[in-house]
Amino acid sequence: MWSLLNIELLKIFRRPRTYIAFGAIAAIVFLVQLALKFDGKSYVDLLLGNLNGSFEFPDEFKHKLLNGYLICFIILTALLIQMPLLVALIAGDSIAGEANMGTLRLSLTKPVSRTEYLMLKFLASVIYTIILLTWMALLALFGSMLIFGTNDMVVLRSTGIDQIPASDVLWRYLAAFGYAAVALTTVAALAFLLSVFAENSIGPIIATMSIVVVFTILSEMNISFYDDTIKPWLFTTHMVAWKGFFYVKATEDGVTIPGSIANLPAILKSLVILFGYIATFVFAAVWVFRKKDILS
Amino acid sequence: MNYFLSYGCENLCKFPCICLVFIFYFGTPVKAQTAEEVITQVRTKIEKVKDYIAQGKLKTNVAFIKAPVAHVKIYFREPNKIRIQNVSGISFIPKGFININLDNVFTDISSYDLIDVGRDKNSGLRIIKLLPLNDTSEVVLATLYIDDTKMLIKKAQTTTRDNGTYELQMTYGKYANYSLADKIIFTFNTKDYKLPKGITFDYDDGSLKDKKNKLSEKKGKVEIDYSNYVINQGVPDSVFQ
Numbered sequence: 001m002w003s004l005l006n007i008e009l010l011k012i013f014r015r016p017r018t019y020i021a022f023g024a025i026a027a028i029v030f031l032v033q034l035a036l037k038f039d040g041k042s043y044v045d046l047l048l049g050n051l052n053g054s055f056e057f058p059d060e061f062k063h064k065l066l067n068g069y070l071i072c073f074i075i076l077t078a079l080l081i082q083m084p085l086l087v088a089l090i091a092g093d094s095i096a097g098e099a100n101m102g103t104l105r106l107s108l109t110k111p112v113s114r115t116e117y118l119m120l121k122f123l124a125s126v127i128y129t130i131i132l133l134t135w136m137a138l139l140a141l142f143g144s145m146l147i148f149g150t151n152d153m154v155v156l157r158s159t160g161i162d163q164i165p166a167s168d169v170l171w172r173y174l175a176a177f178g179y180a181a182v183a184l185t186t187v188a189a190l191a192f193l194l195s196v197f198a199e200n201s202i203g204p205i206i207a208t209m210s211i212v213v214v215f216t217i218l219s220e221m222n223i224s225f226y227d228d229t230i231k232p233w234l235f236t237t238h239m240v241a242w243k244g245f246f247y248v249k250a251t252e253d254g255v256t257i258p259g260s261i262a263n264l265p266a267i268l269k270s271l272v273i274l275f276g277y278i279a280t281f282v283f284a285a286v287w288v289f290r291k292k293d294i295l296s
Numbered sequence: 297m298n299y300f301l302s303y304g305c306e307n308l309c310k311f312p313c314i315c316l317v318f319i320f321y322f323g324t325p326v327k328a329q330t331a332e333e334v335i336t337q338v339r340t341k342i343e344k345v346k347d348y349i350a351q352g353k354l355k356t357n358v359a360f361i362k363a364p365v366a367h368v369k370i371y372f373r374e375p376n377k378i379r380i381q382n383v384s385g386i387s388f389i390p391k392g393f394i395n396i397n398l399d400n401v402f403t404d405i406s407s408y409d410l411i412d413v414g415r416d417k418n419s420g421l422r423i424i425k426l427l428p429l430n431d432t433s434e435v436v437l438a439t440l441y442i443d444d445t446k447m448l449i450k451k452a453q454t455t456t457r458d459n460g461t462y463e464l465q466m467t468y469g470k471y472a473n474y475s476l477a478d479k480i481i482f483t484f485n486t487k488d489y490k491l492p493k494g495i496t497f498d499y500d501d502g503s504l505k506d507k508k509n510k511l512s513e514k515k516g517k518v519e520i521d522y523s524n525y526v527i528n529q530g531v532p533d534s535v536f537q
Contacts, residue, residue, distance in 0.1 A: 064382075081497075154386060157498050158490065159489070161363075163385075248362055270499075
């Protein structure tokens with residue numbers, strides 16, 4: 001099994017296009033860091049615009065606010081919407097790509113069941129996703145910490161501000177990246193399921209992205225009918241729950257409680273829903289694949 | 297006997313005079329100090345401090361902000377230079393907070409009309425209102441609540457042209473001789489805070505619904521507990537740049 005997994009990983013990492021994702025992430029992270037290094041104050045002015053009437057924001061404040069922790073949060077918010085495409089590029093190709101090249105039937109001649117073969121393929125996609133995420137963490141978190149330094153992290157939400165002491169941030173990023181790995185695995189599982197149906201990898205990749213885009217738009221729409229009916233069940237609603245690790249509890253007089261999470265049960269519920277999606281997608285893929293008449 | 301009579305008579309004659317002096321000196325009501333006199337004495341006391349450096353713990357209490365208690369260093373130099381430096385983190389400092397020492401008012405007291413309003417019924421503090429003579433002054437009205445036995449400002453309400461009304465409450469301890477407070481509570485008006493969800497991409501963890509009620513509160517508070525004042529030892533220019 002281990003050797004088969006190695007083969008699958010070799011297949012992924014020998015393809016030049018695999019590295020497009022790593023290059024794209026490096027480019028985006030670097031460009032965002034560069035922009036914020038040279039014109040971060042304008043961005044802070046935009047974010048704090050409607051607080052100008054109540055608070056003083058000297059340059060020293062803006063400089064401290066734009067620290068590595070906030071930069072990483074900004075990058076993650078932007079990138080985790082784009083990341084599904086990079087994950088779908090590999091996961092959507094895993095079965096459909098073999099079918100397209102005409103090697104699927106040959107691969108199934110190995111002494112492993114179809115279920116095992118499929119699980120190995122999926123596992124290889126998950127490992128790729130985790131490596132991609134680790135790459136992003138290295139660049140976005142540690143790179144930003146190196147360039148911008150560290151300080152208290154200020155999380156700007158639509159209805160309030162959560163300020164977390166610097167000493168209380170790193171573990172939250174660890175938890176958030178762990179959660180993001182599960183969220184992206186959900187996308188990988190969806191692309192993987194769609195890949196089973198296709199003979200060409202373009203179809204599953206585009207279909208996955210279309211579903212993610214439509215669901216993301218629905219998740220962000222403020223329509224009360226959707227809020228109560230559809231949104232709680234969309235996986236895209238729960239994919240952003242990594243942010244919940246940066247929402248903190250406070251005392252009655254507004255003092256942050258170190259080490260606290262505003263609503264941990266909500267995050268765990270979101271996690272369970274994502275695991276449910278992953279299990280459903282993978283189970284459906286296995287079920288379809290076992291019944292599928294493989295002709296290529 | 298004659299001697300006794302003459303001595304007694306003499307003393308009896310002196311007694312009413314002493315009584316009259318006593319009654320005149322202690323019995324007549326003391327003339328109350330005018331508002332100008334009170335303000336002058338308060339100002340004299342405040343002016344004993346040319347500069348100071350103090351350490352403090354700053355607590356922000358605003359409906360839409362959750363923030364840790366900050367450890368700050370406060371630098372002051374007369375007439376009105378002040379800087380609050382967060383030693384380790386970030387602090388949200390409200391507008392108007394920089395004028396907390398009221399020196400802006402006291403440096404140019406002649407440009408205000410003083411109105412003596414009497415005493416506060418509950419606290420017994422002397423209330424003096426300051427009205428600027430200049431129509432374009434940023435301060436529209438300042439009301440001072442003064443302990444006129446110790447010549448300390450205990451509370452100040454300032455209405456400004458652009459930043460609304462803010463209130464300052466001061467508690468004094470061992471630095472009362474210098475008019476330096478051990479604790480101040482600064483109450484100010486806050487404006488609505490809202491960022492588009494399209495920018496923040498919030499995760500709805502259910503806490504937003506609870507929060508909406510609290511967000512209707514339009515008053516914010518900042519508290520500073522001062523300690524370790526270093527008075528009149530000089531503060532370098534570089535601190536205020």
